Amino acid sequence: MRAAFALREHGYVGEVTLIGAEVALPYERPPLSKTGEIAAIRTAEAYSDKRIALRPGAFVTNIDLGTRLVSLKGGEAMAYDNLLLATGARARLFPGMEGCLTLRTNLDAQVILSRLTPGAKIGIIGGGFIGLELAARARQAGAEVTVVEAGPRLLGRAVPPQIAKILHERHALEGVSLKLETGVVSASSDRIDLVDGSSMKFDTVIAGVGAVPETGLAEAGGLVVQNGIVVDGDFRTSAPDVFAAGDCCNFDWRGQRVRLESWKAAQDQGEHVALAILGKSVPYNKVPWFWSDQYDLSLQVAGIFDLGAPIHSRSTGDDTTVVFQCDATQNLVAAAGIGPGNATSKDIRIFEKLIERRTIVDAGRLADPSQNLKRLLAAT
Amino acid sequence: MAWIDACSTDDIDAEDVIRFDHGGRTFAIFRNHEDGYFCTDGLCTHEDIHLADGLVMENTIECPKHSSIFDFTTGEVETPPACNNLHCYKTKVEGGRVLVDI
Ligand SMILES: Cc1cc2nc3c(=O)[nH]c(=O)nc-3n(C[C@H](O)[C@H](O)[C@H](O)COP(=O)(O)OP(=O)(O)OC[C@H]3O[C@@H](n4cnc5c(N)ncnc54)[C@H](O)[C@@H]3O)c2cc1C
Ligand code: FES
Numbered sequence: 406m407r408a409a410f411a412l413r414e415h416g417y418v419g420e421v422t423l424i425g426a427e428v429a430l431p432y433e434r435p436p437l438s439k440t441g442e443i444a445a446i447r448t449a450e451a452y453s454d455k456r457i458a459l460r461p462g463a464f465v466t467n468i469d470l471g472t473r474l475v476s477l478k479g480g481e482a483m484a485y486d487n488l489l490l491a492t493g494a495r496a497r498l499f500p501g502m503e504g505c506l507t508l509r510t511n512l513d514a515q516v517i518l519s520r521l522t523p524g525a526k527i528g529i530i531g532g533g534f535i536g537l538e539l540a541a542r543a544r545q546a547g548a549e550v551t552v553v554e555a556g557p558r559l560l561g562r563a564v565p566p567q568i569a570k571i572l573h574e575r576h577a578l579e580g581v582s583l584k585l586e587t588g589v590v591s592a593s594s595d596r597i598d599l600v601d602g603s604s605m606k607f608d609t610v611i612a613g614v615g616a617v618p619e620t621g622l623a624e625a626g627g628l629v630v631q632n633g634i635v636v637d638g639d640f641r642t643s644a645p646d647v648f649a650a651g652d653c654c655n656f657d658w659r660g661q662r663v664r665l666e667s668w669k670a671a672q673d674q675g676e677h678v679a680l681a682i683l684g685k686s687v688p689y690n691k692v693p694w695f696w697s698d699q700y701d702l703s704l705q706v707a708g709i710f711d712l713g714a715p716i717h718s719r720s721t722g723d724d725t726t727v728v729f730q731c732d733a734t735q736n737l738v739a740a741a742g743i744g745p746g747n748a749t750s751k752d753i754r755i756f757e758k759l760i761e762r763r764t765i766v767d768a769g770r771l772a773d774p775s776q777n778l779k780r781l782l783a784a785t
Numbered sequence: 786m787a788w789i790d791a792c793s794t795d796d797i798d799a800e801d802v803i804r805f806d807h808g809g810r811t812f813a814i815f816r817n818h819e820d821g822y823f824c825t826d827g828l829c830t831h832e833d834i835h836l837a838d839g840l841v842m843e844n845t846i847e848c849p850k851h852s853s854i855f856d857f858t859t860g861e862v863e864t865p866p867a868c869n870n871l872h873c874y875k876t877k878v879e880g881g882r883v884l885v886d887i
Contacts, residue, residue, distance in 0.1 A: 407865070447868070669852065672866065696850070747838035750849030754840040779800065
């Protein structure tokens with residue numbers, strides 16, 4: 406959707422068609438696990454004003470790179486000059502967990518939200534972002550919540566331990582039962598069976614154990630796929646007139662192949678592809694960025710942390726925490742902040758810009774709260 | 786519309802923003818890199834988040850939540866997700882005070 410509008414914003418006059426399996430007009434996913442609000446991003450008129458043809462509820466079954474045709478379920482075939490695969494990801498479920506609910510779409514959210522009622526016993530598998538946001542949401546709705554996580558701490562994949570600790574303490578304070586280092590053997594709609602042989606009973610079990618990139622079409626078409634659809638600096642796949650962006654793609658971030666599940670990256674990459682299609686591409690330099698809201702706390706992460714390497718803290722106020730990381734050459738590579746509302750947003754935004762500009766920093770200075778970040782940025 | 790005394794010129798750092806509430810409404814008052822003062826509605830047009838926690842760079846404000854960027858001298862959206870422009874109000878500086886026409 407971002408790419409379609411960006412094509413128009415940058416002057417493309419040819420046909421643009423947005424084909425999507427979901428029936429609803431494009432909507433934002435982040436609120437599904439937070440406020441639960443489901444709203445279209447743009448009205449149907451906004452698409453027609455920009456001459457963007459919508460094909461909701463249309464499932465693409467195949468792409469033929471030779472004849473440049475996409476086939477829809479039901480037999481229809483459509484020709485393209487340039488194709489963008491923005492197929493996203495689907496919620497992961499491990500074998501033996503098939504009966505659990507998962508959250509990816511507006512329809513999933515409707516089912517899950519209807520279960521988060523006062524006194525309901527909710528079991529959540531996975532202490533990642535979706536699991537924790539749902540835990541917060543469920544507590545706020547008055548449900549009894551248990552989170553089961555196999556790892557030794559929450560958010561072990563992408564977030565520094567200093568930040569995860571604050572969220573852990575907050576969830577505990579709010580009355581969420583957090584079970585770490587607890588492996589799950591199998592689970593159904595009302596039961597979780599643990600590695601130690603015990604079982605827990607719930608009214609509803611939700612799994613938040615990650616997402617799998619939706620790469621089936623790319624594979625069927627013969628494109629290179631490796632943890633996502635492999636793309637170059639223009640987000641072009643192994644076929645010159647086929648692009649991929651968002652959760653489904655695997656791209657190079659400063660020498661490291663990554664696949665992100667990030668709302669901002671999906672926006673940035675959509676616009677980037679539009680420019681590439683128009684022959685106006687600029688080097689992709691957008692820093693990975695992610696946020697999460699739980700209770701009144703908001704967390705933001707810019708860049709990608711190496712969780713095995715040292716992480717520095719910048720002492721901010723009592724109720725906020727900001728951490729950052731530099732690589733061996735003193736290059737700032739990542740930063741994260743957490744606090745009530747948007748208390749750390751400004752700092753993290755400045756860190757993001759410093760990362761984008763590949764700023765060499767003195768970690769000691771950056772850790773010192775009396776050093777004005779804005780001035781540091783102005784000096785770069 | 787009336788001129789309201791909102792703050793002192795020193796209440797806002799250079800290239801920064803503060804929140805100003807008046808008559809049940811909330812505004813953002815900006816000082817740019819050249820000591821120009823500007824006033825817009827306080828809330829982002831994307832999701833009612835206050836812009837006073839955002840980052841000011843020259844004549845732009847970046848929303849603290851999902852990074853929409855607005856030109857606060859005109860109210861125009863420069864970068865989505867916001868689609869709607871911010872409403873701007875006139876300002877003037879008199880005797881070290883910032884007045885806004887709201
Ligand atoms: C509950 C939830 C909360 C989130 N919260 C945050 C957050 O707080 N912060 C953040 O940064 N990110 C968050 N995210 C991640 C963010 O929403 C995603 O990164 C973003 O949606 C990715 O956009 P996309 O366009 O790549 O893919 P998607 O949004 O997944 O869209 C892909 C679309 O392609 C369609 N499709 C796939 N295959 C086909 C086919 N063969 N034919 C037709 N259509 C097809 C799918 O039906 C889907 O509609 C959250 C995600 C979820 C699910
Ligand atoms: S609330 Fe401002 S960009 Fe979303």
